Amino acid sequence: MLSILANSRLLCGLLHVLNYCAARTSLPLLVAVASALLVARLAQLVREARKLPPGPWGPPVVGYLPFLGVRHKTFLELARSYGVLFSARLGNQLTVVLSDYRLIREAFRREEFTGRPNTPLMHTLDGLAHSAHDMCASGRCQRHPLPAAALAPPTSDPSLPSNRLLLCCAGIINSEGRLWKSQRRFLHEKLREFGMTYMGNGKKIMETRIKSEVNDLISNLHNAEGAPIDANPLLALGVSNVICGITMSVRFSLGDARFTRLNNLIEEGMRLFGEIHYGEYIPLYNYLPGKARAQIKVMKNRDEMFGFYQTLIDEHRETLDLENARDLIDVYLIEIEKAKLEGKAGELFEGRDHELQLKQILGDLFSAGMETIKSSLLWMLVFMLRNPDAKRRVQEELDAVVGRERLPTIEDMPLLPYTETTILETLRMSSIVPLATTHSPTKDVQLNGYKIPAGSQVVPLINCIHMDPNLWDQPEKFNPDRFIDQDGKIRRPEFFMPFGVGRRMCLGDVLARMEMFMFFASMMHQFDVQLAEGASSPSLEGTVGATISPQAFRLKFIPRTPPAPAPAPDHPLLRHVGAH
Numbered sequence: 001m002l003s004i005l006a007n008s009r010l011l012c013g014l015l016h017v018l019n020y021c022a023a024r025t026s027l028p029l030l031v032a033v034a035s036a037l038l039v040a041r042l043a044q045l046v047r048e049a050r051k052l053p054p055g056p057w058g059p060p061v062v063g064y065l066p067f068l069g070v071r072h073k074t075f076l077e078l079a080r081s082y083g084v085l086f087s088a089r090l091g092n093q094l095t096v097v098l099s100d101y102r103l104i105r106e107a108f109r110r111e112e113f114t115g116r117p118n119t120p121l122m123h124t125l126d127g128l129a130h131s132a133h134d135m136c137a138s139g140r141c142q143r144h145p146l147p148a149a150a151l152a153p154p155t156s157d158p159s160l161p162s163n164r165l166l167l168c169c170a171g172i173i174n175s176e177g178r179l180w181k182s183q184r185r186f187l188h189e190k191l192r193e194f195g196m197t198y199m200g201n202g203k204k205i206m207e208t209r210i211k212s213e214v215n216d217l218i219s220n221l222h223n224a225e226g227a228p229i230d231a232n233p234l235l236a237l238g239v240s241n242v243i244c245g246i247t248m249s250v251r252f253s254l255g256d257a258r259f260t261r262l263n264n265l266i267e268e269g270m271r272l273f274g275e276i277h278y279g280e281y282i283p284l285y286n287y288l289p290g291k292a293r294a295q296i297k298v299m300k301n302r303d304e305m306f307g308f309y310q311t312l313i314d315e316h317r318e319t320l321d322l323e324n325a326r327d328l329i330d331v332y333l334i335e336i337e338k339a340k341l342e343g344k345a346g347e348l349f350e351g352r353d354h355e356l357q358l359k360q361i362l363g364d365l366f367s368a369g370m371e372t373i374k375s376s377l378l379w380m381l382v383f384m385l386r387n388p389d390a391k392r393r394v395q396e397e398l399d400a401v402v403g404r405e406r407l408p409t410i411e412d413m414p415l416l417p418y419t420e421t422t423i424l425e426t427l428r429m430s431s432i433v434p435l436a437t438t439h440s441p442t443k444d445v446q447l448n449g450y451k452i453p454a455g456s457q458v459v460p461l462i463n464c465i466h467m468d469p470n471l472w473d474q475p476e477k478f479n480p481d482r483f484i485d486q487d488g489k490i491r492r493p494e495f496f497m498p499f500g501v502g503r504r505m506c507l508g509d510v511l512a513r514m515e516m517f518m519f520f521a522s523m524m525h526q527f528d529v530q531l532a533e534g535a536s537s538p539s540l541e542g543t544v545g546a547t548i549s550p551q552a553f554r555l556k557f558i559p560r561t562p563p564a565p566a567p568a569p570d571h572p573l574l575r576h577v578g579a580h
């Protein structure tokens with residue numbers, strides 16, 4: 001309230017009037033005028049608040065923050081009380097929650113909803129601890145413009161266009177505006193060339209890449225000889241190797257200390273990102289002793305990851321062939337060289353530091369492309385352990401279509417509807433990204449008759465839609481058949497949205513679908529998954545981070561007969577990194 005008053009023109013007016021009164025009139029009149037103005041301001045604020053979507057009130061300064069608990073669950077409760085569009089003030093941030101699929105589709109196809117929020121953690125993730133702070137300080141950042149008086153003169157750095165507003169946020173996930181648009185288009189095109197497509201030769205390239213990781217996984221699972229194991233590290237390894245192969249031409253071996261470290265950093269980052277930090281909503285909180293811990297940790301982890309990427313970028317630069325891109329690092333380096341040759345280096349990435357942008361892209365794709373798929377595969381195993389009938393049907397279908405002599409391929413996918421709908425049903429019930437990635441309107445917009453102010457945080461409540469009894473028959477029941485229509489064809493209703501919807505929908509959905517199918521179908525084809533003797537079924541209560549992953553559990557992979565086909569040869573195109 002104080003900050004609103006402090007910003008308001010009314011306050012200036014009030015001070016003028018008070019000055020005038022103080023000079024000429026008595027104290028009672030002065031108090032009366034001040035009170036009248038205060039009441040008028042309060043009435044104006046109430047009128048403004050009425051334009052916002054309804055929602056719960058909370059104490060001043062903190063708002064609803066102390067009652068937040070587990071975000072997606074609390075929002076679900078609030079949606080039941082306040083409806084499909086509600087808002088809640090959390091500290092200095094207004095959060096707007098959408099839980100109607102039509103409303104989400106309507107909002108997220110609009111350009112204005114493609115922004116990302118501006119919070120201290122986003123700053124940290126975006127690398128503002130380093131060079132981008134300079135950009136903010138130069139006053140050329142669209143998100144964090146400084147008052148005119150604080151503007152530095154245009155930079156003398158020739159690589160940065162002067163007198164132009166820039167976004168200081170890098171990468172793809174947290175970027176917005178022109179940088180986001182150009183990077184999204186660029187990545188779409190380039191990743192398709194590397195096989196992230198269901199069409200033509202690309203599909204084959206990707207299938208080969210995934211297949212070799214699947215073969216390694218299968219032989220690692222055989223090595224366990226049916227003893228109860230935690231599948232998490234093995235799945236993490238396989239899935240990471242796919243994305244690291246596409247982006248950096250590297251793969252890790254089992255037990256590689258460097259991989260364990262990177263994996264831990266990503267897991268910790270996901271957890272930190274998913275936790276609720278008061279400093280995100282009450283910036284002053286970060287200035288209290290010891291309270292910026294999360295940000296400092298995120299920053300340190302980022303630096304360590306970026307150090308790893310930098311080494312690879314340097315090595316790629318030394319062996320770069322402008323005519324032949326081996327992976328995404330090469331694609332970016334070639335783009336940078338091309339821009340330099342054409343004298344457009346300053347415009348590339350909207351003036352962002354070129355290598356910082358590349359490192360952030362690598363980080364975005366590694367974290368978005370690893371944790372999500374690994375968690376989904378773990379959830380598939382959880383649901384198979386809890387639903388033996390569904391497991392049996394998947395295995396029967398695989399045996400009938402694929403036979404026992406070879407592993408499943410992408411070509412088999414359309415012939416394995418029950419296997420595929422088991423994956424879809426897992427995505428529905430686990431909703432691993434229940435709040436998607438927060439959007440933020442770039443200007444004040446109207447939605448469903450309410451005002452959604454620029455800069456507010458807008459989240460779709462995907463878990464609510466995926467478990468809505470008005471949309472799904474017995475949503476609590478694991479039933480892959482719900483995705484199969486009367487003609488035996490797979491149907492994906494428009495209220496099924498595990499990858500989000502609209503302009504910022506997941507960029508990796510094609511890769512995710514291919515990988516999930518190949519890893520899951522192959523595991524089920526080769527092994528019977530079972531609980532260890534005396535162990536109870538793994539919980540459906542997930543661990544909340546940026547994604548929701550199953551709590552740790554152990555299971556047995558019992559080889560089915562006849563034994564697995566011989567593993568494929570090693571991975572000649574990829575370089576192993578990290579010493580054993």
Ligand code: HEM
Nearest residue numbers: 173368369372373433436437499500504505506507508512
């Ligand atoms: C099961 C696997 C996955 C799920 C459930 C998933 C889900 C999502 C969701 C819900 C979003 C947010 C959409 C929004 O902002 O409204 C998202 C964004 C994104 N995902 Fe995925 N994802 C998966 C796998 C992947 C993979 C494998 C990659 C990378 C290759 C990837 C890359 C991205 C990127 C780059 C974005 C940001 C797009 C943007 O901001 O424009 N995702 N994903």
